[in-house]
Amino acid sequence: MTDLAHRVQSLSDEVEDLRRRLQQQIRLGKVQSVEANRVVIRHGELVTPPIKWYAGAAGDVKHFRQPTVGETALILNFGGGDTGKQTVALVGFESNDHPLPAKDSTKIITDFGQQCQIIWDPDNGQLTFNVPNKIVFKTETVEVEQDLVVGNNINAGNDVSDKTRSMAADRVIYNGHTHGGVMGGPAKSSPTEDSQ
Numbered sequence: 001m002t003d004l005a006h007r008v009q010s011l012s013d014e015v016e017d018l019r020r021r022l023q024q025q026i027r028l029g030k031v032q033s034v035e036a037n038r039v040v041i042r043h044g045e046l047v048t049p050p051i052k053w054y055a056g057a058a059g060d061v062k063h064f065r066q067p068t069v070g071e072t073a074l075i076l077n078f079g080g081g082d083t084g085k086q087t088v089a090l091v092g093f094e095s096n097d098h099p100l101p102a103k104d105s106t107k108i109i110t111d112f113g114q115q116c117q118i119i120w121d122p123d124n125g126q127l128t129f130n131v132p133n134k135i136v137f138k139t140e141t142v143e144v145e146q147d148l149v150v151g152n153n154i155n156a157g158n159d160v161s162d163k164t165r166s167m168a169a170d171r172v173i174y175n176g177h178t179h180g181g182v183m184g185g186p187a188k189s190s191p192t193e194d195s196q
Contacts, residue, residue, distance in 0.1 A: 031071045039089050041073050048075060053089040067091040071098055
């Protein structure tokens with residue numbers, strides 16, 4: 001019976017170890033810190049070592065968004081070990097600390113820490129950028145195929161052209177033209193008193 005009792009105890013220990021490992025395979029926690037492109041996740045009384053997080057895209061196309069401290073994370077221990085080194089974190093879950101940016105489920109919203117928002121409204125076919133300061137396009141050309149409506153000034157660092165000619169060419173025409181039937185002397189004809 002001693003061998004049988006020993007075997008039963010060994011199987012019981014093995015089942016307990018497997019149960020413990022299974023419980024550690026998928027855990028819900030919160031980001032405790034971010035360290036050099038790795039996150040540390042607190043789950044219950046335990047803390048992971050710095051581990052990778054799911055980024056959405058990491059091949060030729062890459063997407064980077066560093067998780068926020070306090071953000072909910074699902075940790076997957078794919079190795080089933082105790083050290084946490086074979087663990088990755090999935091982030092992006094809504095929580096009380098980090099609620100979704102809108103109640104309207106028809107809109108697609110990217111919220112950049114409440115400093116900037118991109119909102120796509122598919123019902124109205126409208127894309128809205130809420131940006132507090134400036135949008136910079138680093139490209140050779142920005143092309144608009146339909147009307148461009150501007151609610152304030154347009155500042156150009158170079159010439160502005162339409163389908164007929166440039167504004168610089170218009171100035172040459174305007175500033176250089178004369179009016180017939182005007183007598184010489186101190187009198188000036190209107191409206192060419194000032195140059196454009």
